[in-house]
Amino acid sequence: xxxxxxxxxxLTFIWVALTGNxxxxxxxxxxxxxxFILWVISREKRRYNYFTLVPKLISFVxxxxxxxxxxxxxxxxxxxxxxxxxxxxxxxxxxxxQSDIGITLLANMIxxxxxTLSLDVSNDKKVLFVHAMYITDKEEFIQGIKNGFExxxxxxxxx
Numbered sequence: 001x002x003x004x005x006x007x008x009x010x011l012t013f014i015w016v017a018l019t020g021n022x023x024x025x026x027x028x029x030x031x032x033x034x035x036f037i038l039w040v041i042s043r044e045k046r047r048y049n050y051f052t053l054v055p056k057l058i059s060f061v062x063x064x065x066x067x068x069x070x071x072x073x074x075x076x077x078x079x080x081x082x083x084x085x086x087x088x089x090x091x092x093x094x095x096x097x098q099s100d101i102g103i104t105l106l107a108n109m110i111x112x113x114x115x116t117l118s119l120d121v122s123n124d125k126k127v128l129f130v131h132a133m134y135i136t137d138k139e140e141f142i143q144g145i146k147n148g149f150e151x152x153x154x155x156x157x158x159x
Contacts, residue, residue: 011037053156060152067113067148075114075133089135090119093128093145102157103128109149 011034016026035054078085097103103125107118115133122129135141 010034056152056156060156063148063152064109064112071114071116078133086133087135088131088133089138090129090131091135091138091141093130093142095121095126095128095150096146097150097154097157098125099157100125102153106145106149106153109153110145 012027012030015030015033016022019026019030095103095106097106103121107121107128110116110118110128110130117131119129119131121127130145132141
């Protein structure tokens, strides 16, 4: 998988050098084009790890950016209006993800999103404690994390 990623980057840089256009959108086009070329070339080998991982990573990045923008707008609106609707609380979120890197990424994604902060992980790695500014429904909050960030991280780390 690592060699395919390096090959993809190498083909991307070759594309950019050949076209002479160093704009960001040309890098993106070169990456997509080289990804497609590598996919066509290696279809016979039955090893799709790289070709399933890259779309999942891109999807995860866009999902995180969407959640980040949504949370920023919500917190900015809440701060700029006179009536605060905050209902802060600490919630125990049960974890399905068990790897240290997965838990670390999940905790960081939660902490980077405005209005939420990861506090601690239980010693048995089964519960993540999260502080949130807006807890209207505890179960809905838990399901939002489990069906959002955690589900996408599990898809990425699944072999």
